[in-house]
Amino acid sequence: xxxxxxPTVLLIETDTSLRRLIALGxxxxxxxxxxxxxxxxxxxxxxxxxxxxxxxxxxxxxSNWSLLDAVQSHPYLSTLPVVVLAWECPVPVGAxxxxxxxxxxxxxxxxxxxxxxxxxxxxxxxxxxVSSAQATTQSQEIALLRQGKVSSPSIWPLLTxxxxxxxxxxxxGLLAISAVGLCVVLVSLLWWTLGSSIKKxxxxx
Numbered sequence: 335x336x337x338x339x340x341p342t343v344l345l346i347e348t349d350t351s352l353r354r355l356i357a358l359g360x361x362x363x364x365x366x367x368x369x370x371x372x373x374x375x376x377x378x379x380x381x382x383x384x385x386x387x388x389x390x391x392x393x394x395x396x397s398n399w400s401l402l403d404a405v406q407s408h409p410y411l412s413t414l415p416v417v418v419l420a421w422e423c424p425v426p427v428g429a430x431x432x433x434x435x436x437x438x439x440x441x442x443x444x445x446x447x448x449x450x451x452x453x454x455x456x457x458x459x460x461x462x463x464v465s466s467a468q469a470t471t472q473s474q475e476i477a478l479l480r481q482g483k484v485s486s487p488s489i490w491p492l493l494t495x496x497x498x499x500x501x502x503x504x505x506x507g508l509l510a511i512s513a514v515g516l517c518v519v520l521v522s523l524l525w526w527t528l529g530s531s532i533k534k535x536x537x538x539x
Contacts, residue, residue, distance in 0.1 A: 340364055340365060340366050341365055341366070341385045341386060341457075341461055342365070342366040342367075342368065342382045342383065342384045342385050342386075343360055343365050343366070343367050343368070343384060343385065343386050343387075343388060343457065344367075344368045344370065344376075344384035344386070344387045344388070344411075344414070345357055345360070345367055345368065345369050345370070345388045346370045346371070346372065346373055346387065346388065346389045346390065346401075346405075347369075347371065347388070347390045347419075348371050348372065348390065348393065349390070350371075352390070353369055353371070354369075356388065356453070357369055359450050359453075359454075360454075360457075363454055365457075366382065368382075368384055372401070373389075373401060373404040373405050373408060373411065374404065383410070384414060385414070385415075385461060385464075386414055386415050386416070386417070386457060386460060386461060387405065387411060387414045387415070387416045387417070388416075388417045388419065388453075388457075389401060389402065389405055389416055389417070389418050389419065390418075390419040390420070391418060391419070391420050392419065392420055392421055392446065397420045397421060397422050402418065414440075415440035415441070415442075415460040415461070415463070415464050416440065416441045416442070417442050417443075417444060417453065417456055417457060417460065418441060418442070418443045418444070419444050419446055419448065420443065420444075420445070420446065421445065421446050422445075440460055440463060440464055442456050442459075442460060444456060
């Protein structure tokens with residue numbers, strides 16, 4: 335995901351001169367560039383994660399598709415949109431089925447030699463596509479969460495009903511205890527009244 339107005343680009347290019355030339359052009363366009371010569375030799379100290387990868391798979395003997403394989407199997411490089419630079423684009427007819435199946439959705443090929451403006455346009459298009467896809471995914475997740483809140487049964491009505499039931503049981507218990515206490519008072523008063531009357535009659539006799 336782009337880090338604000340200045341996206342971070344990881345540039346993997348074995349040719350030092352070409353790597354510096356591409357890096358300077360990207361920096362001039364307002365991009366932060368992380369440089370590496372191979373996927374196995376990435377910088378270990380970087381405060382920012384890359385938003386996009388530029389990978390040159392050409393070597394002295396031709397296109398080295400194993401570099402793309404190394405990127406696709408990397409823990410976090412495999413999640414980045416990729417601009418592949420090669421003399422043979424797109425995947426040549428002789429490429430293995432494994433190479434073809436490893437190409438992720440946000441992978442674009444640029445044939446060499448390429449126009450610098452074409453590279454910048456490709457980068458901007460990929461970043462915009464990824465940003466749009468992420469925004470769509472977030473919107474869908476929010477919609478699903480809202481739908482879940484509306485359609486899923488809530489526990490609050492059950493808790494409310496349980497609370498009312500306990501309140502009713504408590505009130506009935508209090509009424510029962512009060513009724514027993516009242517009966518005891520009435521029986522005591524009646525017994526005391528009858529006892530006094532019997533004593534008075536006995537004294538009068």
